[in-house]
Amino acid sequence: MNAAVKPDSMGNAVFGKPDERELRDRMKKELPADTFEAQTWRVIWFLPLQLMIWGGIVTILLAGLPWYANLGLGLVVGHTIGCQALLAHEVLHGALGMSKRWQNFFGWLGFGPMIVPPEFWRKWHNVVHHGNTNTGDSDPDSFGTMRRYKADPKQKKFTKLAPGSGTWYSYLFLTYSFTFHAQLVLWFQAKRRKQFQGMDRSKAIRQTFYCTAAWAVLAVISGPLALFTVLVPFMVANALGQGYILTNHFLRPQTATNNPLDNSMSLRSHPVLDRLHFRFSHHVEHHFFPKMGHNMAPRVRKWLEENHGERYMAMPHGTALKLLYTTPRVYKSSTELVDPNNPERVFDLLPLQRQYAAR
Numbered sequence: 083m084n085a086a087v088k089p090d091s092m093g094n095a096v097f098g099k100p101d102e103r104e105l106r107d108r109m110k111k112e113l114p115a116d117t118f119e120a121q122t123w124r125v126i127w128f129l130p131l132q133l134m135i136w137g138g139i140v141t142i143l144l145a146g147l148p149w150y151a152n153l154g155l156g157l158v159v160g161h162t163i164g165c166q167a168l169l170a171h172e173v174l175h176g177a178l179g180m181s182k183r184w185q186n187f188f189g190w191l192g193f194g195p196m197i198v199p200p201e202f203w204r205k206w207h208n209v210v211h212h213g214n215t216n217t218g219d220s221d222p223d224s225f226g227t228m229r230r231y232k233a234d235p236k237q238k239k240f241t242k243l244a245p246g247s248g249t250w251y252s253y254l255f256l257t258y259s260f261t262f263h264a265q266l267v268l269w270f271q272a273k274r275r276k277q278f279q280g281m282d283r284s285k286a287i288r289q290t291f292y293c294t295a296a297w298a299v300l301a302v303i304s305g306p307l308a309l310f311t312v313l314v315p316f317m318v319a320n321a322l323g324q325g326y327i328l329t330n331h332f333l334r335p336q337t338a339t340n341n342p343l344d345n346s347m348s349l350r351s352h353p354v355l356d357r358l359h360f361r362f363s364h365h366v367e368h369h370f371f372p373k374m375g376h377n378m379a380p381r382v383r384k385w386l387e388e389n390h391g392e393r394y395m396a397m398p399h400g401t402a403l404k405l406l407y408t409t410p411r412v413y414k415s416s417t418e419l420v421d422p423n424n425p426e427r428v429f430d431l432l433p434l435q436r437q438y439a440a441r
Contacts, residue, residue, distance in 0.1 A: 097416045098337035098344035105343070105390070106370055113381055120179030121375030124169070127360075128191055131166045135159055142310050143303070149310075156310035160318025167192045167323055168362045174204055177375045194296070196319065198264045199289035205281040206267050212372060214277070216336045216345035222267050222275075223331065225411040231422040238422045245328065245406045247421070253407070256324040257317035265290070322359070329402035330365040333409065334395070335431050336416045342369035348383065348396040366394065391441025395434070405434070 110118065138159040142152045170192020172178060173185050180188075189200025206222060214220035219230050225244060231237050242249050245256070268286055272278040297316070301308040330347055337345040342365075349363040356363055364379030371382065386394040397405075409429045414420035421427040 097335035098339045098341050100339040100341065102339065102341040102343070102370070105341075108389075109370065109382060109385055113385060117378045117381050118371060118374055120373075121177060121377060122179040124375060124377065125173070125178050125180070125188060127169055128166065128188060131162055131169070132191065134162045135166070138162070139300070139311050142307055152307065152310040153314065156314035157318055159311070160315035161322060163195050163315055163319040164322030165358060165360065167196055167319065168326075168360045170200075171207075171362070172360065172376055174200055175208060175372045177373050194293050195316075196264070196323070197261050197290050197293040197297075199286045199293070202264075202268060202272075202281065202283075202286040202289070205278060206264070206272070208372065210275075210277045212369065213340070215340055215342070215369060216331055216334060217338070217340065218336060220277075221331075222271050223263070223327070224336075224413075225332075227336070227413045228420060228422060231412060241411055241422055244411045245332075246409045246411050246419075247423070256321040256328070258320050260320045260323045260327070261316075325399075325403060326359070326362050326365070329397075329399070329406055332411060333397070333402060333405055333431065333434060336413050338416075342366045343386070343390060343393045343395075347402070348394075349399045349402055350396050351399045363396075363399065366396075387440040392439050393435075394440045395438050396440060397434070397438045401438075 138155045141147070142155050142159075147155070170189050173180070173188045173192065176185070178185075178188075186200045189203065193200055193203055211221060211223050214222075216224060219226040225241060231241075241247055243252060243255055243259075245252055268283070268290065272281060272283050272286075297312055301312045304311040326349065329349060331345070334345050334347050346366045346369045348366045351359070351363040361376040361379050362368075364376060364383055366386065367379040367382040368374070368376065374382070383394075383396070410419040410421040410427055412420050412422050414428055417431050419429040419431065
């Protein structure tokens, strides 16, 4: 049995090591102190991002360009909205410092177009996801365990939407699923799960309607050009975010301890894209230090590769996307994925650890 896999009191395999605090303490001691300082200056990136988004939309509406030029602009606008959301993710973790009021302002710029209010995002992502990453059925961003689908067989239909199910429509999942999943969490999980206590859910629901109304107004103003000002940007922004979010966790084991080395995965992206996407590929690093600016994450990556290369996993981005679409999404055990609609289809995650570990 792998050194990181031990049986629990019931004899079930449990993956992971409970040394996350020790690792954090060592990195804080051995890395330069400015690694963990607020990177407030990076808020300036919102200015060119906003100019590109609004400049692109106005050009589509007023310039009378041919459809293929409008399509190109729509792709750029969508990509920029997605990049802005990645930066807003850092802001709402506190990585850029600032007061909560200013964080919310930039959070609205980044997540408003995704129809996700910033205060709801803080509770959902910062508290519930980070506090329960890949833990049983507790992580709101996971498809969970077979126990869930045995208890409610109707949920099996939902997994047919997901990458790895093999259905034709699963290939569209990335293009809408960030916003779609956010609404599922807000309308259902936040209503019944105790981890969401203290959040003003009614306010968050009202705010999602405001965001939806803003898109609707733009669609009405755009007329037929809404294809390029609304639909294409919305789909591209969703796909950009989900191309990272799903690969960061869906190919990793579930863990009893919340150790990012064991339950999360980083990606190796093209250097240019990595900078454009604010180094969101450094996800193990982010889960160790959520309040650290992502521009400092390469220092943490280097430390992890040098000191725990056999555990640190950073897969090529293209490979991760391919595996996402060729593996099931539900956990049969802590280290095995299974298709609840075809229980014979099982995938062992441990060989990926051996193949794509840094050392």
